[in-house]
Amino acid sequence: MAIKHVVVQSKPPKGPLICGAQGCAGCSWIFQGLSESAQQELQKLLRPVRYEANETIFHEGAPSFGFFIICQGQVKLVKQGSGAKRQILKIVGPGELLGEENIFNGKAHGASARTLEPTSARFIKREEFLDFLKRHPHVALQLAEKIARELQGFQAKLIEVAYESCRARLARILLALAREYGVPEKEGLRITAKLTRNDLAEMAGISTETAIRTLTELEERRLIKLERRKIYILDEDGLEELAATLPSDTVENVL
Amino acid sequence: MVEIPAQLFAGLAPEKIEIIRAAAHLLEYPADSTIYTQGDPADGLYCLCEGVVKEISLDAEERLRWVRLLGPGQLLGSGESLCSTPQMQTAIALRQSRLLWLSQEEFRNIGMEHADLLLWVATHMARQLCHLRSALVQRAYTESAVRLTEALQNVAEAFGTVTERGRLVDLDLSRDEWAALVGIAPETVSRVLHQLAERGVIELHGRRILLLDSARSLYP
Numbered sequence: 001m002a003i004k005h006v007v008v009q010s011k012p013p014k015g016p017l018i019c020g021a022q023g024c025a026g027c028s029w030i031f032q033g034l035s036e037s038a039q040q041e042l043q044k045l046l047r048p049v050r051y052e053a054n055e056t057i058f059h060e061g062a063p064s065f066g067f068f069i070i071c072q073g074q075v076k077l078v079k080q081g082s083g084a085k086r087q088i089l090k091i092v093g094p095g096e097l098l099g100e101e102n103i104f105n106g107k108a109h110g111a112s113a114r115t116l117e118p119t120s121a122r123f124i125k126r127e128e129f130l131d132f133l134k135r136h137p138h139v140a141l142q143l144a145e146k147i148a149r150e151l152q153g154f155q156a157k158l159i160e161v162a163y164e165s166c167r168a169r170l171a172r173i174l175l176a177l178a179r180e181y182g183v184p185e186k187e188g189l190r191i192t193a194k195l196t197r198n199d200l201a202e203m204a205g206i207s208t209e210t211a212i213r214t215l216t217e218l219e220e221r222r223l224i225k226l227e228r229r230k231i232y233i234l235d236e237d238g239l240e241e242l243a244a245t246l247p248s249d250t251v252e253n254v255l
Numbered sequence: 256m257v258e259i260p261a262q263l264f265a266g267l268a269p270e271k272i273e274i275i276r277a278a279a280h281l282l283e284y285p286a287d288s289t290i291y292t293q294g295d296p297a298d299g300l301y302c303l304c305e306g307v308v309k310e311i312s313l314d315a316e317e318r319l320r321w322v323r324l325l326g327p328g329q330l331l332g333s334g335e336s337l338c339s340t341p342q343m344q345t346a347i348a349l350r351q352s353r354l355l356w357l358s359q360e361e362f363r364n365i366g367m368e369h370a371d372l373l374l375w376v377a378t379h380m381a382r383q384l385c386h387l388r389s390a391l392v393q394r395a396y397t398e399s400a401v402r403l404t405e406a407l408q409n410v411a412e413a414f415g416t417v418t419e420r421g422r423l424v425d426l427d428l429s430r431d432e433w434a435a436l437v438g439i440a441p442e443t444v445s446r447v448l449h450q451l452a453e454r455g456v457i458e459l460h461g462r463r464i465l466l467l468d469s470a471r472s473l474y475p
């Protein structure tokens with residue numbers, strides 16, 4: 001069978017500034033193309049909420065009444081496995097949506113959301129947003145497209161976890177973090193997301209011991225530098241050589 | 256007249272279902288025929304009404320990396336149609352299958368006129384997203400043998416034939432396909448299947464697998 005490598009479209013640019021929060025660079029791309037009046041209509045649905053660092057926004061299994069748009073801060077979405085094992089499904093940052101699949105999928109959260117740093121967000125009630133979507137089908141189309149991209153991302157991660165080594169998975173995640181949250185500094189590209197070694201392990205689906213051992217190995221190879229909770233990427237190309245390649249050029253949900 | 260599974264249009268108002276049915280084309284595929292191929296341009300939304308479909312994908316080195324089995328009430332091609340990307344998988348009818356097909360253009364036109372259609376497709380995808388997230392945690396932390404045994408039970412439950420002695424899985428899946436379905440090595444599939452057969456949990460008849468009712472208590 002002749003294989004054509006499937007490449008997903010590049011990530012669309014951010015949408016308009018809906019919340020009006022200071023420092024916000026724009027809201028999710030699903031709101032692209034909204035008229036001024038539609039933006040005002042949407043703004044009326046937003047309820048501002050604030051959380052401290054390491055605060056739980058919602059628990060897995062708890063009833064869901066809507067979803068969030070993150071304005072500032074970072075949130076990890078975590079799913080409980082058997083025993084004490086957990087998997088970080090993704091990291092959600094400014095402009096991105098949190099829990100949007102719950103608009104369609106039942107009334108309970110499928111995972112827990114916990115802040116990595118002080119976070120401000122806007123909450124939208126499910127029923128109100130569903131009414132909004134019916135009045136604005138192009139947003140419904142873009143939201144459905146976003147969920148389709150999430151699906152492709154998780155499918156790619158399922159293949160990665162089955163066939164790639166722990167080192168390759170961790171290297172890919174470090175690169176993805178650096179590209180999303182990296183700040184150039186004298187020592188190298190510093191990952192600003194406040195993640196512990198345990199968080200990195202739970203993102204890669206490996207044990208904390210393996211994550212620590214692998215990070216030390218990457219540091220010995222001078223690909224990264226570890227400094228307490230700070231991680232610097234010293235050699236992006238070298239890390240790229242070790243990193244797993246997601247089966248498709250997935251642009252949503254690479255973290 | 257095709258039989259519409261109840262879960263296919265669950266949540267849609269009768270008049271909206273009629274709009275889809277009026278615009279859709281009924282397609283029939285005999286067993287072992289290809290519905291679409293990985294890399295083909297997305298061509299619309301497929302609603303599986305009758306039969307069983309196998310979705311597979313190969314990586315750039317042509318290694319089988321993904322297998323999913325779909326039964327009546329499930330959608331195919333929705334993600335590619337929404338993202339306008341080539342098909343990520345190849346879809347093959349494992350049994351005689353009947354599908355309602357909405358072309359890409361019809362799907363988008365109806366969706367822009369009736370947002371309920373888009374919300375209905377999003378609901379199907381959100382359900383699958385929930386399933387994939389659970390599968391990701393399971394793949395990361397559950398032993399291969401347990402995953403394969405659970406997959407056997409799930410496939411038998413969804414697609415197996417009830418016999419006097421247990422459920423028979425007769426889908427003509429190769430060892431490599433079971434491996435890609437569960438995300439383990441083909442050698443592990445062989446080893447675990449033989450161990451289960453030795454313990455009297457299953458019987459192997461070529462590619463047909465009988466899950467014995469008498470051994471139900473031995474399942475994880």
